[in-house]
Amino acid sequence: MSLKVNGLCKQINQEQTLDQISFEVQLGQIVGVIGRNGVGKTTLFRTINGQYLADQGHITIDGEALLSQPNLRTQLSFVDPQANFFRGATAQQVAWYYQAAYPDFDQDKFTQLLARYHLAKNQKLRHFSKGMFGLFTIILSVATNAPYLFLDEPLDGLDVIVRKNVLSILIDEAATQKRAIMIASHNLSELEGIIDRALMLKKGRLIHDYQLETMRSQARKLQLVYRDKQIPSLLREQGHIVSVSGRVIVVVFEDFTLALQTALTATKPVFQETLPLSLTDLFMANLTDAGDYELLS
Numbered sequence: 340m341s342l343k344v345n346g347l348c349k350q351i352n353q354e355q356t357l358d359q360i361s362f363e364v365q366l367g368q369i370v371g372v373i374g375r376n377g378v379g380k381t382t383l384f385r386t387i388n389g390q391y392l393a394d395q396g397h398i399t400i401d402g403e404a405l406l407s408q409p410n411l412r413t414q415l416s417f418v419d420p421q422a423n424f425f426r427g428a429t430a431q432q433v434a435w436y437y438q439a440a441y442p443d444f445d446q447d448k449f450t451q452l453l454a455r456y457h458l459a460k461n462q463k464l465r466h467f468s469k470g471m472f473g474l475f476t477i478i479l480s481v482a483t484n485a486p487y488l489f490l491d492e493p494l495d496g497l498d499v500i501v502r503k504n505v506l507s508i509l510i511d512e513a514a515t516q517k518r519a520i521m522i523a524s525h526n527l528s529e530l531e532g533i534i535d536r537a538l539m540l541k542k543g544r545l546i547h548d549y550q551l552e553t554m555r556s557q558a559r560k561l562q563l564v565y566r567d568k569q570i571p572s573l574l575r576e577q578g579h580i581v582s583v584s585g586r587v588i589v590v591v592f593e594d595f596t597l598a599l600q601t602a603l604t605a606t607k608p609v610f611q612e613t614l615p616l617s618l619t620d621l622f623m624a625n626l627t628d629a630g631d632y633e634l635l636s
């Protein structure tokens with residue numbers, strides 16, 4: 340089973356918020372959606388889930404178009420954390436709405452997870468703390484048993500112990516191979532621990548679809564030291580400079596090859612060391628712009 344997004348476009352206030360976004364997600368995968376503030380991550384989730392109408396493009400599940408088959412909506416679950424229309428209802432009352440919408444809603448799972456995280460079924464959502472509400476939306480999503488879960492900043496406001504528990508719930512759900520989970524998050528280090536793939540958005544476009552395992556074997560983060568302060572042009576042309584401190588340059592090469600190493604050696608660094616590469620490095624390498632460098636330096 341797979342969910343396919345093809346050429347999705349959405350304009351908001353004359354801005355091209357989503358621009359020709361295409362990707363496919365298979366059951367069993369956990370996919371991160373990353374990008375800077377305001378780049379369109381939430382808009383992408385809202386558009387896939389039918390809260391916003393796409394201007395162009397289509398979404399299919401196993402080849403069937405979502406738009407022409409409204410019953411396929413039960414295959415998707417997106418609890419928009421900003422939706423506050425249920426705040427006067429209790430946790431259980433909200434679950435009843437979801438039971439009506441999702442034929443496979445698992446009331447036992449819902450009850451068990453609420454109890455495990457000490458959330459009271461009869462408490463009104465408006466009386467939940469921010470973290471409790473965030474946790475509730477995740478539990479609700481998981482309990483729908485929808486194959487495709489969309490979570491927007493699911494770790495926001497959760498304490499470190501709950502965050503770890505939530506991550507393990509999500510890993511278990513994906514491991515059943517009955518669920519694919521897409522997570523939009525700025526919490527890159529925690530995200531990196533559980534995702535298989537990362538979709539990177541920039542200016543409304545999908546600029547990278549990283550398979551994390553492949554990325555780790557192909558990319559390289561190097562610390563290089565040169566005798567003078569002149570930065571060899573090869574570094575800018577073939578890599579992303581992450582930081583410059585005096586004569587010490589940290590650079591990420593996304594496609595590191597033997598030929599590139601030979602070319603690097605020819606630039607005569609006095610020192611070269613490989614550093615561990617993280618998702619944060621790729622984020623910084625791709626999404627930092629000139630203005631940010633001024634702020635950072």
Ligand SMILES: Nc1ncnc2c1ncn2[C@@H]1O[C@H](COP(=O)(O)OP(=O)(O)OP(=O)(O)O)[C@@H](O)[C@H]1O
Pocket residue numbers: 351352356374375376377378379380381382383
């Ligand atoms: N309903 C709306 N009305 C007006 N502008 C909107 C609306 N929804 C989204 N936008 C705009 O679309 C752009 C993308 O917003 P979106 O919330 O998708 O970004 P995001 O990547 O999720 O950001 P963040 O990381 O800060 O949560 C922003 O410029 C935002 O102001």
